Amino acid sequence: MDLTLKKMHYIRILFEILRKMKYNIFMMNKRKQEGFKNEIITVIPKKIIENLSTNPLIKNLYITDIGFFPNAKYHYRKREEGSKTHILIYCKAGKGFIKTEKRQQNINKGDILFIPANLPHNYGSLADNSWDIYWLHFAGENAACYFEDKPEEIIITSPDLDKFPLILKLFNILLGTFNRGFTQKNLIYASQTLGHLLAVIYFSDNAKIRVDQQSAYVEKTIDYMQQNLEKNLSLQELADLNNLSKSQLTNVFNEKTAYSPIDFFIHLKIKKACQLLDLTQLTVKEISQKLNYNDQYYFSRIFKKIMGLAPSKYRKVEKG
Numbered sequence: 001m002d003l004t005l006k007k008m009h010y011i012r013i014l015f016e017i018l019r020k021m022k023y024n025i026f027m028m029n030k031r032k033q034e035g036f037k038n039e040i041i042t043v044i045p046k047k048i049i050e051n052l053s054t055n056p057l058i059k060n061l062y063i064t065d066i067g068f069f070p071n072a073k074y075h076y077r078k079r080e081e082g083s084k085t086h087i088l089i090y091c092k093a094g095k096g097f098i099k100t101e102k103r104q105q106n107i108n109k110g111d112i113l114f115i116p117a118n119l120p121h122n123y124g125s126l127a128d129n130s131w132d133i134y135w136l137h138f139a140g141e142n143a144a145c146y147f148e149d150k151p152e153e154i155i156i157t158s159p160d161l162d163k164f165p166l167i168l169k170l171f172n173i174l175l176g177t178f179n180r181g182f183t184q185k186n187l188i189y190a191s192q193t194l195g196h197l198l199a200v201i202y203f204s205d206n207a208k209i210r211v212d213q214q215s216a217y218v219e220k221t222i223d224y225m226q227q228n229l230e231k232n233l234s235l236q237e238l239a240d241l242n243n244l245s246k247s248q249l250t251n252v253f254n255e256k257t258a259y260s261p262i263d264f265f266i267h268l269k270i271k272k273a274c275q276l277l278d279l280t281q282l283t284v285k286e287i288s289q290k291l292n293y294n295d296q297y298y299f300s301r302i303f304k305k306i307m308g309l310a311p312s313k314y315r316k317v318e319k320g
Contacts, residue, residue: 041067041278041319042178042271046308048187052140055184058191059141061198065319066136066174075131076124085137086147087115088198089123090167094131098123098154105156107131110164112201114155116147121154134171138194146198159201170197180222181267183257217242217249218256225265229272232292235262270306273299277315284311 043065052058064085069075075096089112096107100121107113107123115121117139125131147155159167170193177190221238238261239249253261269291276287288299303311 037071039067039069039072039279040175041065041275042175043274043278043317043319044178044182044187045306047306048182052187055188057188060191061138061140061142061195062187062191063174063178063194064137064139066178067319068132068134068171068175070132071130072125072133073130074125075133076122078122080120082118082120083115083137084117085139086117086143087113088136088138089113089115090134090171092132092134092168095126095129096124096131096133097126098156100154102153107156108158110158110161112157112159112167114146114157116144116153119154134168136171136174136194140191146202157201163200166200167197170200179271181257181259181264181271183259183264185257217244217252221249221253221261222264222268225268229269230290230292233262233265238265266302267306270303273303273311274307274314277311278319287311 044063049062049064052062072094089107091107091109091111091113093109095109098105098107098113098115098121100119106126113123115123174190174193174197177186177193180186220242224238224241225233235246235249239246242249244252250260253259253264257264259267273287273291276282276290277284282290284300285296288294288296291299293299293302300311303309303314307314309317
């Protein structure tokens with residue numbers, strides 16, 4: 001009898017081990033780094049990032065990439081050597097986890113997670129759960145100051161409830177700022193907004209948000225460009241939209257964005273191409289045609305000139 005009970009005990013243990021192994025294999029097959037419905041990913045071009053180190057208004061603190069993953073079930077990210085940049089994650093909803101060599105902890109709704117650069121880690125949504133996360137990677141001469149107390153460990157904080165609307169608003173301002181293009185003014189604004197966001201998380205804050213207002217002509221033109229990325233717009237068409245001459249519109253754009261209208265339009269097209277490379281399975285040729293570039297090789301040269309990488313190589317770069 002005792003022998004029979006002992007066998008049954010070992011059988012139950014073996015069954016439980018096999019069940020967990022099967023579940024772990026299932027989870028490994030389900031896990032993914034990105035590719036969630038309605039997700040947002042913005043990557044700052046490498047060449048632009050290289051120039052940030054020389055701008056006194058940006059070099060101390062700047063974003064390298066930013067995004068939003070809604071309803072991210074089976075989300076999982078593992079970095080065996082850590083990230084070259086610091087990481088900030090805001091859990092808007094759901095639950096997840098963070099694991100390092102020294103620590104493993106769950107992340108709950110409202111938690112904010114800081115991961116210092118070069119710290120090996122893995123994180124993701126909890127099994128059978130999804131989470132909504134805003135995330136960004138940041139660097140700069142002063143970026144490490146936020147980790148002075150714990151330079152080699154993660155930081156998890158839960159700000160006061162009354163700060164959540166402001167934190168959410170600042171994240172959306174950052175996403176919207178980059179959606180308007182990578183102009184110097186936008187990059188400076190994003191840098192200062194990031195500093196504001198970090199201050200809100202770490203310190204008390206009573207400042208009001210002031211949204212940058214560009215000229216009505218530029219705003220109207222950019223909106224029109226974004227609605228017509230699949231077309232080839234002429235300078236004359238854009239000038240007629242504003243009842244301006246071509247030279248007048250060009251002068252306004254140069255003053256407000258440091259780009260000519262057509263150059264700005266090309267940058268918006270390439271930004272859209274980045275999103276299609278990140279979020280779809282479309283081929284480079286299909287993307288070039290979708291953006292009205294009939295010659296995919298010409299499109300690839302334009303893409304590389306702006307992003308510093310060919311489209312195929314950009315697609316392979318890990319993000320998020």
